[in-house]
Amino acid sequence: MRRVQVLLPFPGEGLFDYRVPEAVVPGQIVRVPFGRGAKLGIVWSLEADPSVPDERIKAVEAVWQGLPPLAAADRELLEFTAHYYLAPLGEVVAAMLPPALRRRKREPRTAKPDAGGSTMTVGLLPELTPGQRAALEAVPREGFSVTLLHGITGSGKTEVYLRLIADCLARGRQALLLVPEIGLTPQLTERVRARFSSARIVCLHSDAPASERSAAFVAALRGEVDIVLGTRLAVFAPFVRLGLVVVDEEHDPSYKQFEGVPYSARDLAVWRARRWNVPIVLGSATPSLESWAACEAGRYRRVALSARPSGQPLPTIELIDTTQTSAEEGVSEPLARAIEETLGRGEQALVFLNRRGYAPVVRCGHCGWVSRCPNCSVNLVFHRDDGRMHCHHCGHRETPPRACPECGALDLRPIGRGTQRLEERLQALFPQARIARIDRDAVKTLPQWETLLEEVRAGQYDLLVGTQMMAKGHDFPSLTLVGVIGADAGLYAAEVRATERMFQQLMQVAGRAGRAGAPGRVLIQTEFSQHPLFRELAAHDYAAFAGRTLAERRALRLPPFAFQALLRADDEALEPALAFLEEARSAARSLAASEAWPIRVFDPVPMRLVRLARRERAQLLVEGDHRPALHAFLERWAGALRELPHPRSLRWRLEVDPLET
Numbered sequence: 086m087r088r089v090q091v092l093l094p095f096p097g098e099g100l101f102d103y104r105v106p107e108a109v110v111p112g113q114i115v116r117v118p119f120g121r122g123a124k125l126g127i128v129w130s131l132e133a134d135p136s137v138p139d140e141r142i143k144a145v146e147a148v149w150q151g152l153p154p155l156a157a158a159d160r161e162l163l164e165f166t167a168h169y170y171l172a173p174l175g176e177v178v179a180a181m182l183p184p185a186l187r188r189r190k191r192e193p194r195t196a197k198p199d200a201g202g203s204t205m206t207v208g209l210l211p212e213l214t215p216g217q218r219a220a221l222e223a224v225p226r227e228g229f230s231v232t233l234l235h236g237i238t239g240s241g242k243t244e245v246y247l248r249l250i251a252d253c254l255a256r257g258r259q260a261l262l263l264v265p266e267i268g269l270t271p272q273l274t275e276r277v278r279a280r281f282s283s284a285r286i287v288c289l290h291s292d293a294p295a296s297e298r299s300a301a302f303v304a305a306l307r308g309e310v311d312i313v314l315g316t317r318l319a320v321f322a323p324f325v326r327l328g329l330v331v332v333d334e335e336h337d338p339s340y341k342q343f344e345g346v347p348y349s350a351r352d353l354a355v356w357r358a359r360r361w362n363v364p365i366v367l368g369s370a371t372p373s374l375e376s377w378a379a380c381e382a383g384r385y386r387r388v389a390l391s392a393r394p395s396g397q398p399l400p401t402i403e404l405i406d407t408t409q410t411s412a413e414e415g416v417s418e419p420l421a422r423a424i425e426e427t428l429g430r431g432e433q434a435l436v437f438l439n440r441r442g443y444a445p446v447v448r449c450g451h452c453g454w455v456s457r458c459p460n461c462s463v464n465l466v467f468h469r470d471d472g473r474m475h476c477h478h479c480g481h482r483e484t485p486p487r488a489c490p491e492c493g494a495l496d497l498r499p500i501g502r503g504t505q506r507l508e509e510r511l512q513a514l515f516p517q518a519r520i521a522r523i524d525r526d527a528v529k530t531l532p533q534w535e536t537l538l539e540e541v542r543a544g545q546y547d548l549l550v551g552t553q554m555m556a557k558g559h560d561f562p563s564l565t566l567v568g569v570i571g572a573d574a575g576l577y578a579a580e581v582r583a584t585e586r587m588f589q590q591l592m593q594v595a596g597r598a599g600r601a602g603a604p605g606r607v608l609i610q611t612e613f614s615q616h617p618l619f620r621e622l623a624a625h626d627y628a629a630f631a632g633r634t635l636a637e638r639r640a641l642r643l644p645p646f647a648f649q650a651l652l653r654a655d656d657e658a659l660e661p662a663l664a665f666l667e668e669a670r671s672a673a674r675s676l677a678a679s680e681a682w683p684i685r686v687f688d689p690v691p692m693r694l695v696r697l698a699r700r701e702r703a704q705l706l707v708e709g710d711h712r713p714a715l716h717a718f719l720e721r722w723a724g725a726l727r728e729l730p731h732p733r734s735l736r737w738r739l740e741v742d743p744l745e746t
């Protein structure tokens with residue numbers, strides 16, 4: 086018997102020595118005894134620690150010989166992820182191995198041989214526009230390259246992806262197509278399935294049934310898959326002959342994982358493409374400023390699609406200055422008139438308000454008391470459907486008091502506006518209109534969502550009220566008017582990326598108007614109509630927005646011109662969290678002093694949302710202008726942090742490239 090090192094999904098490094106009866110190779114999937122149970126793991130190294138006596142080392146339970154070993158490139162992906170995000174390898178492999186597979190006692194049986202004719206369905210393909218043809222010519226088919234496909238909304242980016250995938254499959258290779266949220270865009274999944282009806286396609290996302298995820302992983306490992314279509318977790322799908330990676334809506338924050346190992350699936354996808362030496366295409370109408378800057382710096386190539394295949398122009402975008410025009414109950418007169426005209430023509434209108442619930446707070450008109458969550462530092466949102474107040478962060482719910490808990494006055498009122506109240510107002514203004522409210526309260530399951538999208542497309546609704554669920558890549562042919570309410574919040578927020586997010590969201594939601602037939606019109610209610618962001622938006626000038634914003638960030642040395650990491654700590658009270666961060670800062674300062682490149686270590690501060698689910702949270706930001714130098718520093722710092730004493734109740738974690746600081 087020989088010894089090997091096995092990597093197990095485990096909250097730690099996860100490397101343990103075992104004895105194996107047969108000849109195994111690195112990457113082989115094995116089941117091993119662990120504690121009182123057993124675990125699934127990956128043979129990591131054929132070198133084991135010789136100092137451990139034989140009797141202390143258990144034998145593996147089974148080598149799953151029917152499964153090919155995980156490719157070296159994919160094992161390196163795990164190593165890179167652990168290294169880059171300073172996460173234990175055992176936690177990274179937990180993100181790759183599906184839970185249902187880990188629970189299996191026996192090796193999955195060999196699937197029946199699949200014909201695997203991976204050709205494109207030869208039906209009526211749309212004739213490519215000149216822009217699409219140029220884009221296809223510009224993307225190299227072999228070797229590593231990153232292409233940013235910057236295509237305006239409705240420009241037919243998906244068709245470009247489909248043709249690239251077809252080329253990739255025709256060469257006998259596999260394609261990985263990442264999407265932000267599968268549930269929100271069932272249309273894309275359908276299009277891929279319809280186009281490649283004889284290809285083997287697996288869909289990987291966290292809402293998929295556990296057994297399906299497990300089967301998809303096994304099929305992918307065996308190479309019995311042509312296309313992997315999935316959300317961020319699909320970036321860990323195993324491949325045997327990867328030929329192309331596509332990241333749709335690459336700017337979308339859903340590519341960032343927040344729980345567990347905080348990775349960016351987009352960034353890992355780029356790493357993977359480089360490791361496999363294959364092209365990657367990042368597509369968006371509103372690219373992340375990181376990718377935009379990478380194009381400016383010549384690291385990514387940029388390809389533009391600047392017209393819609395329908396020949397349809399982009400919608401006109403007009404501002405309604407709410408400091409001049411009153412907006413009674415949120416809906417201004419010009420917006421109401423535009424809705425009326427649209428409905429009169431038999432077309433659909435959408436009013437976008439990115440705040441669900443009825444009213445964001447309940448307030449006492451007498452003493453000013455407001456409804457607060459007992460567990461979090463946020464207000465409770467009043468919901469009309471159940472008549473209760475909800476915390477949108479921890480899920481706490483309570484019935485509003487009859488009288489003010491502070492002063493006893495019977496003057497409690499819902500203040501402000503969410504989608505439910507807006508719907509009520511619109512129904513009062515347009516009693517005949519069939520209104521659909523589209524937010525996470527109204528649409529809870531995937532089938533519900535698919536039905537609703539179908540009904541909207543079939544014209545069963547006249548007026549839609551929706552949150553950012555509506556800002557994703559939907560294609561509603563009769564939708565010609567988009568109204569935007571309450572968008573100003575992002576303008577003066579302290580977040581580095583607040584205006585970027587706001588611009589992206591507005592441009593995406595505007596892009597839903599007038600995609601087929603009649604031209605589209607977008608009306609945005611704002612108090613800040615002079616803000617340059619609105620000028621750029623009205624001109625559909627993403628490049629101007631990106632150029633101005635990047636210049637600001639460069640001047641302030643903010644990402645992508647600086648690299649950041651955030652140390653977060655939380656505890657039952659704020660003091661221990663801050664005290665831990667103080668210690669961490671001292672350690673950081675002394676380590677940073679010996680770095681050749683400057684590392685900026687900021688002060689520990691309470692997080693903006695300081696209390697969440699009864700935990701008090703604080704953070705410490707570190708920054709550097711040079712990524713490798715920052716990373717070298719972070720590795721040493723993380724080592725020091727692991728040695729720092731702290732109360733048992735305190736939790737901390739380090740996040741590399743945080744999206745929100």
Ligand SMILES: Nc1ncnc2c1ncn2[C@@H]1O[C@H](COP(=O)(O)OP(=O)(O)OP(=O)(O)O)[C@@H](O)[C@H]1O
Nearest residue numbers: 211212213214238239240241242243244370394558
């Ligand atoms: N070459 C073509 N000829 C005719 N129609 C096309 C062509 N390419 C795409 N289309 C159609 O144009 C519409 C928009 O295309 P698609 O959904 O791919 O755009 P997109 O760029 O992904 O848009 P968004 O960023 O807004 O999601 C779709 O209805 C699609 O079927």
Ligand SMILES: [Zn+2]
Nearest residue numbers: 458461476479
């Ligand atoms: Zn709460």
